[in-house]
Amino acid sequence: MSATAPPAHWRRMRERYRLLGSRCETCGATFFPTTKVCPKCRRKGKIAQVEFSGRGKVYSYTVIHSAPKMFEQFTPAVVALVQLEEGPMVLSQIVDTDHKELKVGMEVEACFRKLFEQEQSGIISYGFKFRPVNDHWGKYYDNKDI
Amino acid sequence: MKVGIVGYGAYIPKWRIKAENIAKVWGQDAQTITNGIGVHEKSVPSLDEDTATIAVEAARNAMKRANGVKPSEISAVYVGSESHPYAVKPTAVTVAEALGLTPYVTAADTEFACKAATAGIQACLGLVKGGYMKYGMSIGADTAQSAPGDALEYTAAAGGAAYIIGGDGVLAEIEGTCSYTQDVPDFWRREGSLYPKHAGRFTGEPAYFEQIVKCSKSLMEKLGTKPSDYTYVVFHMPNGKFPLKAASILGFDTKQVTPSLIVQKIGNTYSGSSLLGLAAVLDRAKPGERVLMTSYGSGAGSDSFSITVTDQIEERRRLAPPVQYYIERKGYLSYSIYAKNRKLFRE
Numbered sequence: 324m325s326a327t328a329p330p331a332h333w334r335r336m337r338e339r340y341r342l343l344g345s346r347c348e349t350c351g352a353t354f355f356p357t358t359k360v361c362p363k364c365r366r367k368g369k370i371a372q373v374e375f376s377g378r379g380k381v382y383s384y385t386v387i388h389s390a391p392k393m394f395e396q397f398t399p400a401v402v403a404l405v406q407l408e409e410g411p412m413v414l415s416q417i418v419d420t421d422h423k424e425l426k427v428g429m430e431v432e433a434c435f436r437k438l439f440e441q442e443q444s445g446i447i448s449y450g451f452k453f454r455p456v457n458d459h460w461g462k463y464y465d466n467k468d469i
Numbered sequence: 470m471k472v473g474i475v476g477y478g479a480y481i482p483k484w485r486i487k488a489e490n491i492a493k494v495w496g497q498d499a500q501t502i503t504n505g506i507g508v509h510e511k512s513v514p515s516l517d518e519d520t521a522t523i524a525v526e527a528a529r530n531a532m533k534r535a536n537g538v539k540p541s542e543i544s545a546v547y548v549g550s551e552s553h554p555y556a557v558k559p560t561a562v563t564v565a566e567a568l569g570l571t572p573y574v575t576a577a578d579t580e581f582a583c584k585a586a587t588a589g590i591q592a593c594l595g596l597v598k599g600g601y602m603k604y605g606m607s608i609g610a611d612t613a614q615s616a617p618g619d620a621l622e623y624t625a626a627a628g629g630a631a632y633i634i635g636g637d638g639v640l641a642e643i644e645g646t647c648s649y650t651q652d653v654p655d656f657w658r659r660e661g662s663l664y665p666k667h668a669g670r671f672t673g674e675p676a677y678f679e680q681i682v683k684c685s686k687s688l689m690e691k692l693g694t695k696p697s698d699y700t701y702v703v704f705h706m707p708n709g710k711f712p713l714k715a716a717s718i719l720g721f722d723t724k725q726v727t728p729s730l731i732v733q734k735i736g737n738t739y740s741g742s743s744l745l746g747l748a749a750v751l752d753r754a755k756p757g758e759r760v761l762m763t764s765y766g767s768g769a770g771s772d773s774f775s776i777t778v779t780d781q782i783e784e785r786r787r788l789a790p791p792v793q794y795y796i797e798r799k800g801y802l803s804y805s806i807y808a809k810n811r812k813l814f815r816e
Contacts, residue, residue, distance in 0.1 A: 340567040374569070396516055396809070418515060419483045435525040435567055436517040447554055449521060449563060460794035463752070464787050 328441065332448045339450030342433055344411055346373040355411035377433030377451070379407040386422045393439045401425055405453050419454040430456040472598050473642035473776065475538060476633035476785075478530025479748040480523050480610075481735055481795035484513040486807045488623050494804045495618050502623055507709020511626040511736025513802055514612045516810050520550045521560045523629040523741075524610040525567045530789035531606065531631040532568060534640070538604055538633060540569040545596055545605035546576045549585025549740045551658070551665075552612045553578050564608065582656060583705055583739045584766030585609065586630075591646055591772060593634035604635040609740035616664035617813055624708055626736030628795075630744035640781040641751060641760070645692045646774045649684035656767035667767075676769045677707065681715045684771035685763045692775055696720045699775075700758040703746040705765035706732035715763075728753060734796050745792055747776075752791040756780040 337343055338357060345354040347361035348369040355375070361368030384403035387394070394400060401417040403425075417425060418436060431453040438448045487510045489499035503509050514523070532538070546568075548560040561576035579585040586609025593605030610629025615621035634643075655676035658665040681704055689695060696702070702725045704712040709732050716726045729746035738745055743764040750760055760776040808814060 337566065340563075341569060418517065435522050435529075436515075437519060437522060438517070447519075447521075449525075449567070452517070457794075457798065460790040461787065463791045463793050 329446050332446055336448075339438065339448070340435070342375045342377055342451050344373055344375055344409075345370050353407075353409045353411050355407070355413055373409070375407050375409050375411070375433075377407075378456070379405040379413070379431055379453070381417070381425065381427055381429045381431060382406045382412060383427060384417065384425055403431075403453070405431055416452045417454065418452050424455075432456045470598065470636045471639050471642050472594055472634065472636045473639040473779075474632055474751070475604060475635040475638050475640065476531040476533070476535025477748050477751055478527045478532070478534060478631045478789055479628070479745055479792045479795055480526035480530065480630075481512050481628040481738070481745070481792070481798075482514045482518050482523070483798055483800055484515060484802050484810065485510045485735075485799045486513055486802050486804065490804050490807075491622055506623060507733055508624050508736055509733055511624060512628055512738070513807055513810055514627040518627065519554045519612055520548070520552050520610045520629070521554050521563045523612070523627060524548050524550075524560060524564045524608045524631065527610060527629040527631040527741075528564055528568055528606065528608055531633050533789040534785045535604075535633045535638065536785055536788060537638065538635070541573070543568075543570050543604045543606050543633065544574050544602035545593055546570060546574060547579050547586070547589030547592060547605075547607045549579040549581070549587070549589050549607065549609045550611050551580060551582055551585070551739055552614060553580075556660075581770060582766035582768050583707075583737075583742055584764040584770060584772055586740050586744055587764035587772040587774070590632055590634060590774070591648070594643060594646065597634055597636055603637065604633055606631060606633050608632070609742075609744045611739035611741055613737065613739045614658075614664050617808070619664065621665070621667070624732070624737040626738050628735060628738035628745055629741040630748045632744065638781065639779055640785050641754075641776050641778045644775045644777060645688060646772060647684065647688045647691060648770060648772045649680050649687060650770035651680070653679075653767070653769035655769055673711070676767060677705075677711055677765055678715060678718065680769050680771035681705070681763050681765050682718050684773045685719055685761060688773035688775055689761070694759075694775060696725070698759055699725060699761045701728055701750045701754065701760045702726055703729040703743055703750055703760060703762040705743045705763070705771075706730065706746060707737050707742075707765075709733045731792060731796060749792040751778070751782065752786055752793065754778045754782060756782060
């Protein structure tokens with residue numbers, strides 16, 4: 324069964340849609356993907372669901388020129404390890420940018436995209452990817468002629 | 470009870486193609502085309518963007534502005550589009566799930582060419598005013614299709630806007646709405662067809678102008694208002710010319726239309742068009758100013774809304790990016806990359 328088949332899609336759907344992870348209420352550690360047990364607190368740990376803010380920084384990245392079948396159309400594609408501001412490390416494609424503009428430490432935010440399609444007639448899997456942060460849009464409200 | 474817009478949000482994909490790059494491919498004169506339609510470039514979705522992703526981005530911006538509204542308090546989600554990703558499987562369920570509104574929520578996709586989402590706003594108004602729910606959401610989003618070489622290729626664009634309707638925390642009150650609908654063969658797409666068809670001679674007078682003008686007039690008559698009572702007027706924007714002509718027929722000034730006339734820079738975002746125009750107006754309107762908005766959907770019909778901005782607007786609009794930010798956030802594509810993104814190459 325492929326990774327995009329309906330059962331696999333359904334199991335991971337909510338965490339992909341909303342960037343849901345886990346937090347240990349005992350020690351405060353955060354996890355993505357979700358976990359049932361805190362590796363540090365073990366049976367003393369209390370795991371709760373958390374929705375991450377989606378903000379983070381590029382920890383490291385690579386540019387893929389020869390991609391697996393479902394991702395061929397995206398080449399050259401940027402795949403990065405993004406460290407979320409809450410701590411967990413997430414593997415994701417970076418979109419809306421040229422790979423030449425990418426830098427380690429760059430601020431990124433989660434956006435909602437198509438992840439893969441199971442051929443033309445199959446299920447479409449959606450979820451988070453990341454794009455560079457732009458926090459400068461506040462200036463438009465100070466300009467009367469927007 | 471005052472009912473109206475509690476939150477609104479816009480989204481436009483980053484990519485653009487210039488009219489001159491389309492004209493070059495088909496051996497047409499770009500200057501003649503842009504003079505004729507008043508559209509210089511249009512937005513193009515990325516390979517991984519579709520109506521569902523655009524709807525989610527717009528809806529998330531609307532949630533930011535609906536300060537304090539909990540996802541569990543939104544009990545209806547309608548997504549209006551003519552480019553839903555599935556023929557059968559609602560876009561609205563994906564949006565509801567991505568926003569955390571599930572499971573106690575009614576969700577449905579609406580379809581009425583470019584006015585499907587204003588029909589959704591009317592449904593939300595009824596549900597909220599009837600006391601069935603606290604808040605409802607309607608989203609208009611499209612990745613509009615056009616056959617390669619067709620005149621529509623210069624305008625068929627991608628984008629969307631979301632509106633949360635409620636009676637608590639209203640930033641723009643909707644004082645009245647009405648509709649005007651007839652069976653007109655101006656534009657259609659049959660099941661299984663990739664691209665829409667249009668019947669040129671029906672597009673203007675019997676379709677767009679008839680519905681927009683009669684619907685707007687009818688609402689103003691009902692409410693006892695006149696064009697000079699409104700600071701802004703927003704119409705569906707199939708091109709840069711039609712909204713200006715409709716305004717002049719109704720007795721509105723060009724100045725009342727231009728703040729919403731975003732079609733020149735991003736093209737016709739179909740179900741998103743009039744709603745993105747309204748969002749651009751809400752991004753700048755002052756408390757107490759009034760807005761008349763009339764959508765248009767081929768086939769054909771219009772929904773008119775009379776809106777008064779409240780004093781909550783100034784603080785709340787700052788909570789999400791304005792339409793102008795999305796217009797200026799852009800990168801240009803060649804026709805060949807555009808063709809790849811729009812899947813014009815088929816196996």
